[in-house]
Amino acid sequence: MEVRKDVRDERPVPVDVTTAAQLWWGVIAFGVVSMAAGVVEGYGHRADLAGANGSTRLVVMMLGVSVVLGLLLSAAFLLVLRKLQRARNWARMIVTLVGGILVLGALFNVVGLVSPDGPVSLVIGAAGIIQGVLAAGAIFLLHRGESNSYFLRFPPSQ
Numbered sequence: 001m002e003v004r005k006d007v008r009d010e011r012p013v014p015v016d017v018t019t020a021a022q023l024w025w026g027v028i029a030f031g032v033v034s035m036a037a038g039v040v041e042g043y044g045h046r047a048d049l050a051g052a053n054g055s056t057r058l059v060v061m062m063l064g065v066s067v068v069l070g071l072l073l074s075a076a077f078l079l080v081l082r083k084l085q086r087a088r089n090w091a092r093m094i095v096t097l098v099g100g101i102l103v104l105g106a107l108f109n110v111v112g113l114v115s116p117d118g119p120v121s122l123v124i125g126a127a128g129i130i131q132g133v134l135a136a137g138a139i140f141l142l143h144r145g146e147s148n149s150y151f152l153r154f155p156p157s158q
Helices: 015-044 047-050 055-086 089-111 118-144 145-152
Strands: none
Touching: 015 047, 015 055, 015 089, 015 118, 015 145, 047 055, 055 089, 089 118, 089 145, 118 145
């Protein structure tokens, strides 16, 4: 039985797809910055978060769980980016959906629907705006002509 290699893996990755993947690396990096700022803020207010009869140990454990989940989510997204560069259209759909959510969040930050009330909130808001801008650029690049041909297996135009 002959093993057939996937035709999509033999074609060169378009520059737009490579650039979009690099923009998504930036989105992930700013997401990690935002998560770290949130954890630092939460740790600083752990007594307030625990309440009068609560345990600060539980709050610290929950912050640790949020860090682990955030890093796992980032790693999973990196795997999706790897598939994106291998012409998997499902990966393009996932990053488009996530990017649309990030763009909406950035618009909420810009319009002022989420108002920062301290320096950490300002960092988180700024990171969200930058994530939205990077995601919008990546979405645009992933849906241009050459990218569409790459993902939808159109023959290369000459």
